[in-house]
Amino acid sequence: MNSQPPLNGPDDSEAFEIQQLLALRQQPELLHELQHCTPSELQNQKRLRQLFDHSLVPAAVALHETRRKALGKLPHAEQLWLTRTGLEQATAWEIAAHKARRFAACQQVFDLCCGIGIDTAALTHRLPVIAIDQSPAMVLRTTWNQQILGGPSALQTDCCDVRTRDWNGLIVHADPDRRDGRDRPTKRLEQYVPDLAWMQQLTTTAAGGAIKISPASNFQQKFPGCEIELISLQGECREATVWFGTLAGSFQFSATCIETGETLSADPLSAWVAIATAPARCLFDPDPAIVRAGLIDVLAEQHGLQRM
Secondary structure, three states, rough: OOOOOOOOOOOHHHHHHHHHHHHHHHHHHHHHOOOOOOOOOHOOOOOHHHHHHOOOOOHHHHHHHHHHHOOOOOHHHOHHHHHHHHHOOOHHHHHHHHHHHOOOOOEEEEEEEEOOOOHHHHHOOOEEEEEEEEHHHHHHHHHHHHHHHOOOEEEEEEEEOOHOOOOEEEEEEEOOOOOOOOOOOOOOHHHHHHHHHHHHHHHOOOEEEEEEEEEOOOOOOOOOEEEEEEEEEEOOEEEEEEEEOOOOOOOOOOEEEOOOOOEEOOOOOOOOOOOOOOOOOOOOOOOOHHHOOOHHHHHHHHHHHEOO
């Protein structure tokens, strides 16, 4: 395995993308100039094309605009190497750090379908990581972003289709593609890439790990013997993580609120509360992770609450 991704992509467009990334990194003055451009200058790009290589300007503008969108979402956003789709699908940094803590006792983790590498960077604060993606350009971004966000643990990278490899007995983190070229992410795990069948096989062959899926996906009854953790951030249920093997908890479902650090773990059918027959003194609105995990009755039973 390599510490740098291969520079020959699977097709001409991938190779051209890598060439542009390398050229942009060698010309920081172009990205610096974009910070002082007006919106109209960014749109027509005429002055920029006169000052810099005209073939690099569109890529630089796209990166600049994506970095601006990442402000407040990712640390050091103004330095990161991003794509629009990569940012939209990236794990929030606080959630990535939360997940990484569960891997701390492991010797090494393979981060499959690493994308722009936010989970990879968080994991390197806890243990050595081998990040893998089928896109050489994404692997390059992961390498550079780890240098900005990552921790002291070693990072290696590889470029391949993760469906062609055997993960038997290994610790893995996987983030299947929810879009696969579509404009909008799918809610059906069968349409992820790799798909549901691959994910289910991974949970039975790898020693342990996590699979990142959408909290809106059809995960119910899809992962027997696993723990599904629903994670909320800033009042929104942002991610579902399928924990399996040695990293799975004792219960089928858990709900975590990142801001408070609290986690509730239970079997949703382990509790039942009565329906309120009359208005009470207060109305309690559960955290959205509690709701999506199906743990409303568990929470209500613990606190002496009734359902509406």
